[in-house]
Amino acid sequence: MESPLEPLLDGRTKGFPAAAGLLRLGQVGSMGWNVLAEDLPLPLAVLKETALRHNSAWMRAFQDLTGVALAPHGKTSMSPQLFRRQLDDGAWGITVATVQQLRVCRAYGVTRVLMANQLVGRQAITYVLDELARNPTFVFYALADSVAAVDALAAAAAVRRPGRSLDLLVECGVNGGRAGCRSLAAALAVARRIKAAEPYLRLAGVEGYEGSVPGPTPDQQERRIAEFVGFVGEVAECCADEGLFGADPVILSAGGSAYFDMVTSLPRQLGPRATQVVIRSGCYLTHDSDAYARAAVRMRERTPAIASLGEGLRDALEVWSYVQSTPEAGLAILTMGKRDVSHDLHLPYARVALRPGRDARPRQLPPDCEVTALNDQHAYLRTTEGADLAVGDMIGCAISHPCTTFDKWRFLPIVDDDYDVVDAVATYF
Incomplete structure (x- = not known):
């Protein structure tokens, strides 16, 4: 076999x-x-x-410098062998976008997966809930940006009864971007609905994807990204003030492969609550000679401390x-x-x-x-x-x-x- x-x-x-x-x-x-x-x-x-080893070491050094955790996006390679390399190098978990990608992770034995997407559809929801029931060591997070999505997940969990909560992150977005709550009021409505659905659901954190934040010039886009990262932090602070999060450290996640340095400003504490900032770059391991190479130059310009890591x-x-x-x-x-x-x-x-x-x-x-x-x-x-x-x-x-x-x-x-x-x-x- x-x-x-x-x-x-x-x-x-x-x-x-x-x-x-x-x-x-x-x-x-x-x-x-x-x-x-x-x-x-x-x-x-x-x-x-040689380049793979260098890039792994560079990312470990970046994590040490900034104190963030890494859940590299599995969609980049969809390779269990590279997942193993990343996990052995200290990755906190693996990010996926679909349940098919999650199945690959689970077939290989990845125990912590962040699904940076909405969990929708009977097949997908049923698989996740049943996998939570089957495997007590499996840690899973998905996103939610609407009350309707929360209600669907709560209803399914009430039927499947996995024996523990489905952990969700409120997804934040921007006008002109892709999914995600566009306002603080919308994000809090989703967070409160998750809280109301306990014990079937649990609010585990707040998430956003800064790479889809639009801007007419690189400078303007970066300013808007900084504002967006601040919005993610604001949502988290308001949720903490209302006591909406579960008992574990709060997950704050963003950071694709072009701007992951900019999300290191997310708060490390929400009052007495500790947070875990998780970036999700998938392309760092292999990098490229064009789009991400140019993004790396820009990253060094806006975050001078990266120069201390040596060759990029x-x-x-x-x-x-x-x-x-x-x-x-x-x-x-x-x-x-x-x-x-x-x-x-x-x-x-x-x-x-x-x-x-x-x-x-x-x-x-x-x-x-x-x-x-x-x-x-x-x-x-x-x-x-x-x-x-x-x-x-x-x-x-x-x-x-x-x-x-x-x-x-x-x-x-x-x-x-x-x-x-x-x-x-x-x-x-």
Whole structure:
């Protein structure tokens, strides 16, 4: 039988060498494969072990600096192996957006999950309540931003009777954003309704997502984010004043992958009540070479203390492909496309090339080589004379937005600095 940690792989799996036959995921690192030796078929997404370790250490240092806890968003990788790495590195729990993602966490044995979304629908609600009843060590939080949602959850809990309360966080939002209470009055109405539904429900904290706060310029957006973080804290303070929270430390959660430094200002005490500030960055582990790289520069500018952590996050995710055609001067067509690499925030960046049989190491491509378009299975790489590309050359591309690269792969090898395959991860999207 397959397990979340040891799925079976064969040649039907993209990126897996068919000649290897049938292997368990855990065997991949002992096969002696090297990406640059063409031991695996391309296109291929790879994770770089040195960068993963560096990014893990950086985030641990950030937590030590700021005193926040981390529940990385599982939607980024949907990989139990990476969840394990994050938990081993001290993550407080794992964040999910859907019950399917929660099921992956539970199949692997993750015991604390924050669902940064509303829990709606019979199938989803029933699963969560029954899982709470089955597993006394399972800790779960969901969001609520309406009295109607609270009433539905309370009614379901009264029927399923899980034997303990379903913990909820009041979700805060902003006009022009996505879900969440738009006003203090609305948030307090939800919080009071949760309190009234005890013992079936329990108010465990307050939540928001600052990444959806709109703003016409980066400076204005950051000012609005700061105001929003203050709003989340205000809701929590009012709930504490009314005695609406349960007995445990109050959870205050926000912080995606671009602004998590800004939510560290959330209060650590609500009168005599302790709080636990939980950030939810999912992309820190692999980072990228575009959107989050630029966000990291901005983060250092607005939070100078981050400079004390040394070198920032590194990009740890690459996609490799072959040059399959050079049909005209200045154009190389690659064997990857929209099915293989993210393209929602920016097209991939062609960084290095290697000619099998000639080059011992990848060589840097000229900076004006650019991927200008993607089809489903093709990439258009505009080249210059100095690029020296031929059919069969291997091209390594950096990416923008890890979330929408991971979801295109079931299997990703982990490589060392020489591109020897030392391990692998599986995903469950």
